[in-house]
Amino acid sequence: MKPKLPRVPSLNDLASRAASAVHLKASVSFGGGVKPPAPPVARPITQHTPLQYLPPKKVAIFGLEIDVDLIAQYNPKELQIEKSVTWNASANAKSDHPDLEFAAVGPRTLSMELLFDTYEEADRDGRPVDVADRYVKKLMQLMSVMKPDSENEDEKRPSVVQVRWETNEHAAFEGVLQSVSTKYTMFAPNGTPVRATCTIKIMEATRPRRSSRLAPRDGRTHW
Numbered sequence: 001m002k003p004k005l006p007r008v009p010s011l012n013d014l015a016s017r018a019a020s021a022v023h024l025k026a027s028v029s030f031g032g033g034v035k036p037p038a039p040p041v042a043r044p045i046t047q048h049t050p051l052q053y054l055p056p057k058k059v060a061i062f063g064l065e066i067d068v069d070l071i072a073q074y075n076p077k078e079l080q081i082e083k084s085v086t087w088n089a090s091a092n093a094k095s096d097h098p099d100l101e102f103a104a105v106g107p108r109t110l111s112m113e114l115l116f117d118t119y120e121e122a123d124r125d126g127r128p129v130d131v132a133d134r135y136v137k138k139l140m141q142l143m144s145v146m147k148p149d150s151e152n153e154d155e156k157r158p159s160v161v162q163v164r165w166e167t168n169e170h171a172a173f174e175g176v177l178q179s180v181s182t183k184y185t186m187f188a189p190n191g192t193p194v195r196a197t198c199t200i201k202i203m204e205a206t207r208p209r210r211s212s213r214l215a216p217r218d219g220r221t222h223w
Contacts, residue, residue, distance in 0.1 A: 065159040070138040080111040107204040110173045119194045128188035143177045175204040
């Protein structure tokens with residue numbers, strides 16, 4: 001008689017044995033019984049902090065009434081803030097120390113110098129990028145009358161702007177562009193300006209209140 005060969009376990013048998021071993025290992029034996037493994041603990045839902053606005057790391061000038069924004073390539077080396085008070089000498093004063101009459105307190109002004117450079121840039125055709133078209137043009141737009149042909153007198157003036165620079169409180173400024181002086185200091189071989197320095201002066205002012213009242217008879221924009 002041929003000896004009886006042991007039965008070779010199938011893949012299903014091996015899988016069943018492995019599952020049983022894992023179950024027994026995860027179970028806790030006590031008092032002759034088997035305690036089933038504890039259910040998985042639910043993880044707490046993570047509360048995501050809502051997105052918050054962060055001021056730009058480079059000084060930026062935003063148009064508050066027109067869609068024109070300018071972000072500097074390089075932060076200014078210095079900021080100059082001025083504020084003046086007007087005193088008038090008495091009309092009848094004939095001495096070296098005339099009596100002074102207070103007239104008005106002037107608004108603050110913020111002055112800074114920004115450098116713009118497109119020397120290492122080129123357009124799709126390989127031509128140099130005009131620094132005036134890329135950057136200086138935006139400053140000119142912020143100084144231009146918003147809607148010269150508008151029937152609304154409040155729109156016949158330049159936009160109010162806002163200056164922001166991360167956490168620098170001194171650069172947080174709202175007003176109007178009083179002057180922009182541009183000096184072009186580098187040109188491409190074809191004459192395209194590729195480097196410019198702009199000296200900017202902003203006078204502090206608040207946005208005028210929108211109203212349906214009639215425009216002043218003198219035709220000027222009142223702030």
